[in-house]
Amino acid sequence: MSAGTVAVVVPAHDxxxxxxxxxxxxxxxxxxxxxxxxxxLTVVVADDCRDxxxxxxxxxxxxxxxxxxxxxxxxRAAGVRHALARADAAAxxxxxxxxxxxxVVPHDWLVHQLARAREGWEAVVGTxxxxxxxxxxxxxxIRYEATRxxxxxxxxxxxxxxxxxGVATTAYLDVGGFPGLATGEDHxxxxxLERRGHRVLRTARCPVLTSPRLQARARDGxxxxxxxxxxxxxx
Numbered sequence: 001m002s003a004g005t006v007a008v009v010v011p012a013h014d015x016x017x018x019x020x021x022x023x024x025x026x027x028x029x030x031x032x033x034x035x036x037x038x039x040x041l042t043v044v045v046a047d048d049c050r051d052x053x054x055x056x057x058x059x060x061x062x063x064x065x066x067x068x069x070x071x072x073x074x075x076r077a078a079g080v081r082h083a084l085a086r087a088d089a090a091a092x093x094x095x096x097x098x099x100x101x102x103x104v105v106p107h108d109w110l111v112h113q114l115a116r117a118r119e120g121w122e123a124v125v126g127t128x129x130x131x132x133x134x135x136x137x138x139x140x141x142i143r144y145e146a147t148r149x150x151x152x153x154x155x156x157x158x159x160x161x162x163x164x165x166g167v168a169t170t171a172y173l174d175v176g177g178f179p180g181l182a183t184g185e186d187h188x189x190x191x192x193l194e195r196r197g198h199r200v201l202r203t204a205r206c207p208v209l210t211s212p213r214l215q216a217r218a219r220d221g222x223x224x225x226x227x228x229x230x231x232x233x234x235x
Contacts, residue, residue, distance in 0.1 A: 005041060007083030009045065009076055010023070010098070011044075011047055011101070012046055012049065012101035013075075021104055022099065022101050023060040024060070025107075027042075029105050029107055032107060032110065043064075043083045044079075045076070045082075046064055046066050047069050047072075048068050063083075073178050077179075093169050096167050096169055100163040108206065109206055109208065121200070122198040123167040124201050125161075126207060127204045161186060165190075171198045176192070
């Protein structure tokens with residue numbers, strides 16, 4: 001697959017504190033030497049924000065879409081629409097990557113996704129890790145990797161995260177994009193892709209560092225999962 005333009009979509013609700021690190025990481029990934037000749041559009045969807053999220057995003061050079069949805073599914077979909085509309089006709093958006101405002105992608109995140117696209121994959125479903133300094137890191141890893149095979153064997157993991165997801169534009173449009181769900185829009189998109197027979201790669205090769213906060217912005221999202229996770233006393 002030849003990627004003329006890659007769109008990175010980041011939904012954000014009152015994320016002025018964590019968004020700078022997220023956008024700095026996306027910027028590093030966009031400047032990777034392996035992306036020479038590829039345009040990267042970063043779109044932050046400031047969804048029902050009452051803080052400086054929009055200003056922080058603009059200061060980082062991102063395009064900003066203001067919404068009042070308070071709905072991650074609708075916010076991600078709005079970000080994708082904006083990116084598709086802003087793309088140059090000579091270099092259309094051929095790949096859509098999404099992450100979250102409380103997450104930090106690795107420097108080779110986009111290069112990794114586009115390499116998989118060139119292999120014929122139409123979606124890349126990645127994993128997340130918690131900071132090693134968090135007391136939740138070890139219990140999370142044990143539970144999260146319960147189905148992981150022995151070292152050296154690829155892990156077709158069962159997880160889906162909007163913080164680490166990429167999809168070819170043609171496949172995204174074929175299934176109607178992100179549904180307007182308050183939670184689980186990422187799972188719904190991947191399930192729709194699989195039902196339609198698109199090639200979906202589940203891989204742990206390029207994990208994204210994400211926040212261990214328990215009071216997450218998305219209702220019943222990853223923060224709720226962490227809060228409900230069994231863990232040792234004192235963790």
